[in-house]
Amino acid sequence: xxxxxxxxxxxxxxxxxxxxxxxxxxxxxxxxxxxxxxxxxxxxxxxxxxxxxxxxxxxxxxxxxxxxxxxxxxxxxxxxxxxxxxxxxxxxxxxxxxxxxxxxxxxxxxxxxxxxxxxxxxxxxxxxxxxxxxxx
Amino acid sequence: xxxxxxxxxxxxxxxxxxxxxxxxxxxxxxxxxxxxxxxxxxxxxxxxxxxxxxxxxxxxxxxxxxxxxxxxxxxxxxxxxxxxxxxxxxxxxxxxxxxxxxxxxxxxxxxxxxxxxxxxxxxxxxxxxxxxxxxxxxxxxxxxxxxxxxxxxxxxxxxxxxxxxxxxxxxxxxxxxxxxxxxxxxxxxxxxxxxxxxxxxxxxxxxxxxxxxxxxxxxxxxxxxxxxxxxxxxxxxxxxxxxxxxxxxxxxxxxxxxxxxxxxxxxxxxxxxxxxxxxxxxxxxxxxxxxxxxxxxxxxxxxxxxxxxxxxxxxxxxxxxxxxxxxxxxxxxxxxxxxxxxxxxxxxxxxxxxxxxxxxxxxxxxxxxxxxxxxxxxxxxxxxxxxxxxxxxxxxxxxxxxxxxxxxxxxxxxxxxxxxxxxxx
Numbered sequence: 001x002x003x004x005x006x007x008x009x010x011x012x013x014x015x016x017x018x019x020x021x022x023x024x025x026x027x028x029x030x031x032x033x034x035x036x037x038x039x040x041x042x043x044x045x046x047x048x049x050x051x052x053x054x055x056x057x058x059x060x061x062x063x064x065x066x067x068x069x070x071x072x073x074x075x076x077x078x079x080x081x082x083x084x085x086x087x088x089x090x091x092x093x094x095x096x097x098x099x100x101x102x103x104x105x106x107x108x109x110x111x112x113x114x115x116x117x118x119x120x121x122x123x124x125x126x127x128x129x130x131x132x133x134x135x136x
Numbered sequence: 137x138x139x140x141x142x143x144x145x146x147x148x149x150x151x152x153x154x155x156x157x158x159x160x161x162x163x164x165x166x167x168x169x170x171x172x173x174x175x176x177x178x179x180x181x182x183x184x185x186x187x188x189x190x191x192x193x194x195x196x197x198x199x200x201x202x203x204x205x206x207x208x209x210x211x212x213x214x215x216x217x218x219x220x221x222x223x224x225x226x227x228x229x230x231x232x233x234x235x236x237x238x239x240x241x242x243x244x245x246x247x248x249x250x251x252x253x254x255x256x257x258x259x260x261x262x263x264x265x266x267x268x269x270x271x272x273x274x275x276x277x278x279x280x281x282x283x284x285x286x287x288x289x290x291x292x293x294x295x296x297x298x299x300x301x302x303x304x305x306x307x308x309x310x311x312x313x314x315x316x317x318x319x320x321x322x323x324x325x326x327x328x329x330x331x332x333x334x335x336x337x338x339x340x341x342x343x344x345x346x347x348x349x350x351x352x353x354x355x356x357x358x359x360x361x362x363x364x365x366x367x368x369x370x371x372x373x374x375x376x377x378x379x380x381x382x383x384x385x386x387x388x389x390x391x392x393x394x395x396x397x398x399x400x401x402x403x404x405x406x407x408x409x410x411x412x413x414x415x416x417x418x419x420x421x422x423x424x425x426x427x428x429x430x431x432x433x434x435x436x437x438x439x440x441x442x443x444x445x446x447x448x449x450x451x452x453x454x455x456x457x458x459x460x461x462x463x464x465x466x467x468x469x470x471x472x473x474x475x476x477x478x479x480x481x482x483x484x485x486x487x488x489x490x491x492x493x494x495x496x497x498x499x500x501x502x503x504x505x506x507x508x509x510x511x512x513x514x515x516x517x518x519x520x521x522x523x524x525x526x527x528x529x530x531x532x533x534x535x536x537x538x539x540x541x542x543x544x545x546x547x548x549x550x551x552x553x554x555x556x557x558x559x560x561x
Contacts, residue, residue, distance in 0.1 A: 010166055010170070014170065020147070040379050042499055043499060046511065046514045049513050050507055073517070073520050074520045077524070080523070123506040126509050127505075127512070134516075
């Protein structure tokens with residue numbers, strides 16, 4: 001090997017070593033307390049209602065036992081503002097004011113569903129009922 | 137401080153070792169020559185290693201600020217050793233505290249000298265923020281060993297909630313026999329005219345209404361309503377909150393409570409606070425500026441404490457709710473226990489007003505169509521609940537974050553004026 005080749009090799013080795021030194025790991029960041037923000041929290045009231053809307057779809061019992069009292073509470077408050085009450089409302093007036101779907105759910109003498117495993121109130125139907133309530 | 141090898145040390149040793157092995161394998165001394173400086177460097181670094189004598193402290197420009205206000209924190213770093221030290225300083229972070237610069241700050245501290253590193257702090261939310269101890273890392277001159285530790289003691293920065301200036305307050309139905317600004321129902325010395333009655337022995341001449349006397353033919357005197365103070369109890373519901381990434385109902389509730397406390401104390405009312413939630417704290421009603429600071433200090437310690445324990449009026453000591461006090465309940469109306477408490481207080485004849493901190497802005501509807509229906513149902517349910525409370529004679533002010541409290545309180549006063557005969561019953 002000639003002298004020139006040896007010098008070149010040594011220079012290349014030096015460059016390689018310098019590159020290796022550059023590539024050495026940087027010091028890890030200082031350990032300190034993490035910035036933890038409070039987790040978003042959804043109110044239990046809303047979570048319960050989300051569950052209720054889901055379960056009232058396939059279950060007639062859930063719709064009757066849990067969704068109906070809530071709808072009665074909301075409708076009653078709206079009707080009071082109009083000077084009406086659900087208890088004293090005639091069926092024809094009820095159907096006219098609340099619509100057939102909503103009236104069938106909130107009417108005072110509604111019996112317990114004969115078919116416990118029958119369908120309840122689908123979210124789309126419930127959405128339509130809420131639209132009626134909003135317009136009251 | 138804890139010492140450890142710097143990340144570069146094993147690398148330098150590995151390079152030196154590789155050079156020596158390559159020299160042996162190839163029989164070329166030039167490669168060994170390349171390795172020698174690394175060996176010398178690593179050896180000198182490891183032999184001369186000495187723990188740096190770094191001490192220091194954390195100081196705050198002031199320890200009480202309003203939320204959103206900026207202040208400067210100074211970290212003093214002192215090097216008592218005989219050699220200069222490179223130090224990295226990193227203050228503790230929290231999500232509610234903005235620190236500028238946010239990362240670490242590297243400085244070189246000369247032998248037997250001290251330097252100051254300044255950080256700008258801005259509390260994003262009210263509360264007690266712990267500043268310090270700061271994390272530091274010191275390196276010796278050759279950088280072969282790192283020393284990590286903590287510098288200074290914890291200093292508490294108390295960020296007070298920002299307050300809204302209220303021009304109108306809820307007028308109490310009953311007043312206390314202390315000088316104040318509310319026109320009392322009783323008749324005594326005062327400014328506001330109440331009625332005319334015949335003169336009695338002991339009445340002062342200045343009270344005589346000469347026009348009425350001339351008209352009726354006998355001495356008539358004016359009666360007036362005195363200006364009295366009232367007792368106000370701020371009842372903060374901390375059972376549950378609705379929260380998004382940025383803020384929650386408790387944040388707004390505490391700001392509202394602080395605004396109301398300042399305004400009522402400014403009107404010479406006695407003001408007390410009850411933190412009604414998973415944990416129960418209270419401050420008995422008192423007058424003055426000292427009470428304002430006590431209240432604000434108590435408010436910024438409020439937090440949501442989850443609990444199954446049932447609490448009602450009987451959980452509160454009697455002296456916290458003085459007879460005739462105006463009770464302002466600041467609540468998101470999310471927990472059965474706080475709703476039951478409101479109804480129970482009204483049933484007991486308390487003068488009650490509910491300031492509802494609306495959770496709707498903090499909770500978006502869920503992703504599905506069914507969730508959107510549930511959200512609408514929730515909104516209507518809350519409306520019905522509000523109507524139920526109003527039917528009980530409780531004025532409800534709805535306050536939405538970003539809005540002002542003044543118009544809501546005006547609505548409350550209008551409701552209370554229309555329902556006054558029933559409320560006094």
